[in-house]
Amino acid sequence: MKTTFVKRLSIAALLAASLSAQAADTIKVGVLHSLSGTMAISETTLKDTVLMMIEEQNKKGGILGKKLEPVVVDPASNWPLFAEKMRSLLTKDKVDVTFGCWTSVSRKSVLPVVEELNGLLFYPVQYEGEESSYNVFYTGASPNQQAIPAVDYLMEESEVKRWVLAGTDYVYPRTTNKILKAYLMSKGVAESDIMVNYTPFGQSDWQSIVSDIKKFGSTGKKTAVVSTINGDANVPFYKELGNQGISAEDIPVVAFSVGEEELAGIDTEPLVGHLAAWNYFQSAESKPNSAFIKKWKAYTKDAKRVTNDPMEATYIGFNMWVKAVEKAGSTNSDKVIDAMVGIKTPNLTGGTAEMLPNHHLTKPVLIGEIQDDGQFEIVSQTKEVNGDAWSDFLPGSKDLISNWKAPLKCGNYNTKTKQCLGDKK
Amino acid sequence: MKILLLSLLLITSIFANDFESATQELVNSSTKEKFKIIEQLSLTHSQDKRLILLFDALLKSKLFYKKSDQTLVFLLKKDEDDYYTKTVLSSQVLEVMNKSDFKKVRTTNRLRSVIRNKLSELNLILGDDTARMDAAKNISNNLNEDSLLLIERALLKEKDADIISILEENKLIISAKYGTGKVQEDAIISLSDSLSQVSLQVLQEIQEGSDEKLQSLAKESIAYIKEGRSFYSYVEKAFFGLSLGSILLLAALGLSITFGVMKVINMAHGELIMLGAYTTFTVQQIFPNMIEYSLLISIPVAFVVSGIVGILIERFVIRHLYSRPLETLLATFGISLILQQIVRSVYSPLNQVVKTPEWMSGALEINSALSLTYSRLYIIVFAIMVFLTVLFVLKKTSLGLKVRAVTQNRPMAQAMGIRTGLIDAITFGLGSGLAGVAGVALSQLTNVGPNLGQAYIVDSFMVVVFGGVGNLWGTFIGAMTIGELNKFLEPSVGAILTKVLVLVMIILFIQKKPRGLFPQKGRDAQD
8 A cells, every 4th residue: 555655656756757847848828817706707818818829829839949838827816815826836837927917906915926036927907006016017007098098088078077986995996096086186176076985896786876976966067987996896887877867978987997898798788878998999990909809709719709908918918028038038037027128019909019117018098988789989099108107196106207227227216316215126 | 230140141051051961971070070060950950850860860879871882871770780771861771781881970978968958959849758758857957048948939839747847947947047036036936846956056056146135035945955855865765775675685585494494504595596697697598589578587487496406405415414504504605616616617707698678777757856766666576575475485374384393393393294304395495496586686786697696695694693583574674674774874984884884783783682683482492
């Protein structure tokens, strides 16, 4: 009995050794997206996007003559588990790069691990800013690439005077709303014309909140809702708006978390005319976009699958990483990070994305109106806007900039005191 | 003066193209140009019924044009990518063509609101009953001196009492705002009967004005209106509370049988609710043309589906674990995970679209300060019906008698010749079936996804424990109390703090009265 056990053990050890020997010939790509739990709805799509991109790159012969090998783990929408999984990706699987995270909480949880082990993380979702890490590339929008242009649009196009800032209660909406409130007040909006409301994750009973919004919006001044409501809480929210007879013409809602994917799960009838601000819409007319959509539908074998903004961010991030590795001639983190800045790849809306020294991207801002087929009609599109890690509208971060290029090499450099507040490489 | 008139005439004649060409201009115009075209069309063709159709189509995003020859068409029906259309100008029905052959005439929110205003001006005179009603309501949103003329013209012809009263109120608002002397004063006084926000606003403007007499009159009327509105706002809150309470009641009813009566801690209860919601989805998929009746069909189907799953759980798992609550809890928790994963594998992890039938959307407007949404109204009625049915089954039927006998004293019931095993299975099936029925109702209010059940399991247990284990009326009162408490706290402290406060209150309450609101009395209550 004992001998067989030892035998088995040694066989297993041998197998493991041969596996890791084989793995040395590939470049490992970690995929850290929740495949179960509340965030699975959104994050599974990004996992599939990365896998599709890897498959495609391998068909082209991989990078530097090596094939790419995905390592998919499931952090199960559990924020501390993200950190554990990241650690095991970096120490056990020894991945060269990781694409992952959706919520800001999960990114914050992963951050110390990536920095400690000098890993490389691509974060593909719009977020609240106020962060810049040497080891992270933020391919989603920062507030000045989504929230502020959206508010500008409403101010100019719809002459909105009263604002409801409604959000789910966690770090992204809280920070974004803080920035927006400061921005609106700098534009001369009175504090009494701003209503801020937070709700828990997965809120499903919106009766009293919608009724409050209705009252707030019926004082004669044009009112709009800026929604940072996250995930599936949006569905009952819009339903309630429709039921209480609030149409997009009375009180338009501009959302930062409602995309094609979310709309695919709802009856879009009551939402028509409401707005969303993103850096990409599936309806954007460009050659790379139609090619991407075609590939995605073929990959998922589902002719009705939609594409969305975080997918574009993943697409851009992946392509940039490939270019950077080719430029650096290595997958070594420091070399790739150094090569990343300044890399340009086409985005899917017909423009070009460039990686800035603060590890953020240049992105156009698109405003779309929701259509009854769950797609967006683009009503406004700006030029490429530079992503700003530190908001210019918050007192604490006004003077901060981030620049990871030599000689500064600092994530939070104070331009007034000429000091780097910590994270220097 | 004459020259001015002449030049005005000239300008209009330049713009006053015929309907056909003006409409055709919509095809390739920017939003700004569209504003002008709409303005022009409504000036020159205010008697033309075709204009109503055109504006209506623009509002509903049903105006398209053919890419090939730029013919404007109305979209009549679409079937997947097939578009059924009719030309705007000659009303000629075209053959079915693919979606990609057409392009939509784009509108923005602001353009649509301009169109809506123009349309209501047209509809107020020419429209049918519902169109005139909508128009009358819409006109109160942007009243100005010019509206008076229109309203008076409409009043001459109007027969419908409801529309007349809305128009009269609008007239009063205009008189209060723009009138002079006695007319204005009377209007301000009469407005005190109104409840609408618009009247309140106009009065507030007058109150901020300079005329002292008007100020005091306005102040008095404002006080009346505010009193009326605050009363209705209480009624509204009570209704919201009732509706939340009835959802909690539906979710907890099944549990009050399995947990309350049978003392089984069933952590998979939420997933049985989820199965009910997915049943609704499946029914809608199978009968895509019967959305209006799909809910009615789903109720019995969901009851049976969840009931059967419940019976299977009881027969294969729980039966072996009676009187071992800890193991039951763990086992049913495992089952809940299994059920979630099955649904994820069968239907995909994404949320599913459950359509809302026409009769459940919209709101019942009581007056301008209070409207009740139909979906909530129906669910309140439905919850109470289900509750009464369960009460009847348990209290008045022989099955109910047996259930109560078995749960109160199993060996004695057995000695009386009751097949306790069968009764256990039926009771558990009944509780599970009720969870399925709750799922049908919830599919109309919240997301139908694999995690649906988790959101309701804690609340359900809370209601049952708070109301008193084993007492159906306790569950009813418990659910309604928690619902009302939530809705009366929410406006003042916010949604998040409300949840915390309600939980704290329940914890304190349970400390004082561990057996809930209505504890079971009698000998069997001790265990």
